[in-house]
Amino acid sequence: MDEQQKEIPFGDRIIMHVDMNAFFASVEQQNDPRLRGKPVAVVGSSKRTIVTTCSYEARAFGVKTGMALWEAKSCCPNLILVVGKNREYTRISSLIMKLMYDFTPLVETFSIDEAFLDISGSLSLFGTPENIASLLKARIGDQFGLTCSIGIAPNKLLAKLASDMQKPDGLTVIKPAEVALTMDRTPIRDMCGIGKKTEKSLTMLGIRTCGDLGRFPVKLLRQKFGIVGEALHLMGLGVDDSPVVPQEESDLVKSVGHSMTLEKDLEKREDILRYLLQLAEMVGRRMRRYGVAGKTVCLSVRYADFFTNFSRQLTLPEYTNLSAEIYRGAVTLLDSVELTQPVRLLGVKLSNLRHQDEQLPLFEGERKKAHLAKAMDEVNSRFGEFSVTYGTLLTVEGKKGSFVISPAWRPQGIRKVDVE
Template structure:
């Protein structure tokens, strides 16, 4: 049976959600990433892209290109809500869904023709059902392998639909720019330019041995993609590998007391989300970016996995205390990773003594009870109705 893989990509997702929630913004340039001038663009509506605004661009630069644009703060909870509804639609078509990010997913549609018609008919049905469910458009690519499906979803955007059939793969690839291949980054493209290689057709002018000798595993992968080879299956149960939160400050600062307020806020959000999904991690990572955009990270791995807010915060705060801030800080963040939910919840007395001597931070029963109580209130009434005492009166300003 021929494989049929689809890649769905929501159109300008964050910006489209904002236009959905603010009908008066439809047809106008909307830039998501913060109403101030300190952050970066997370998403830009198609109207904003006409001005040259794109994701990862500093907000201050976007304002120069599009001074009359609408600049919106990130509505994370709302995006997650819409994303879950979209994924629910996809599961009504196939049980094999790999969510690649909040706004994109791979769908294994192999053998689904007897239920939903041709791949094109199935994709059209998905698009319509998503629009009927959440009021947003998406683009879908269809191909026999994952990387081509992802490339195809970028054709005819927005609200696009593009199929690459197995018999057309070789022809399609012949003129495909190598920069379109997922995973081929800017530096790799520059090296390929030096060889006069700009399309997959050019790649095939050299042998597999040449590419392996020249670029190792990256060279092998390039040759395989140029030949349409991609053995990766759609993986329906990829587990989360990390959770993080960070903020670009409104004003650069050397004030560690203020920075720790932000760390508590981030630890609160990360911990709450981990508990919601039954996840725990052993490694806490602190991220600091200075005013000159130089970044540094510091990490600590605990003997036992945790999702307790106070533990995550305390480790991050200790990591911050150990840093001599040589320049004002513009961004502060933390992350939890190294998931391991099989660790023992209780330490024996000897372990407890060792951890006390080595300064390891562990959750107390009281801290866990506080987390449970806060989670219960927030789940019922929303995140804004209650906050931790250490954050009382703390604002984003």
């Protein structure tokens, strides 16, 4: 085995990125054989839903994530719409992530359908990186009937790039000696972390590939993008020193938030306030569960035109995790702006976090608030979200939990969001 290891053209680190293929749609096809081989789009349960994801059969017709249903149907008239089962997706994701720990203790959940694995220390047990990937793909296929695409490279940035190169069910390896050629061939839009706005700015500078980006003068990148310019330069070179961080070793989460696309556009202040209270309660409950308090409230609003949005933030006098105080901060922010259109989406977030000790507040009024919040949390933990709630929320539809799975979702801990 030692001789086999010496033949592997890698440095000190070997990173694997696992990306489940069309995860939600694939789970639906696996659970219902009638959907296999057919164009399937997973959608939300609300009237104003969009395509959450779709099968590869649907993608062949041009159906894409984020499409309105009428647009998706125009691309593929035979498209089968399936309402997503978020609890099932999170259950299967948790089991798949658990399976990965059989190959290495260094597993970092990147999203519900993606993970990074540091397999540098696993070669003596399982052989080459390609063999480890093949074993993992086989286990996932045997146990769950699902496929994944895997990228292997010297760092996380390149491993994620590699996993996107062959889909579905692909396996791509980028060796250190191949990095420069790979960067020259890779359009900047394919690199994780470069969005449409950044791509446009880089293109105006004559930068079209990652190789172009790596060779572009760092000084000019700093002038154009500030401190981000240095990071862009390193990305263009394929350099990434960030470690794979298992959840139990990760840093404290910097913010806790929830957002919600509304069933209908709202114009009346009292209607908007009901949803703000619901979102504040969802944020506060998660924070109390993990003993975290925050000081900065952020309100996000998206208008009915879908494209116009804004956010405002306010720093509170004291750290808090009480829903009522989070709500009051959100209301203050709402009242600080003049809404120019009906509201389509609302979001509430609390940042500037710290862990909170178990000591009760000094003043009687504050102690009562803390006891009330604790009592409500205990009832809702036992009987389900919003079993006990504020009277004003009784008229709010869909108050059982989050409609969507957050991109920051994790199998456990404060980033795990309860979904319906």
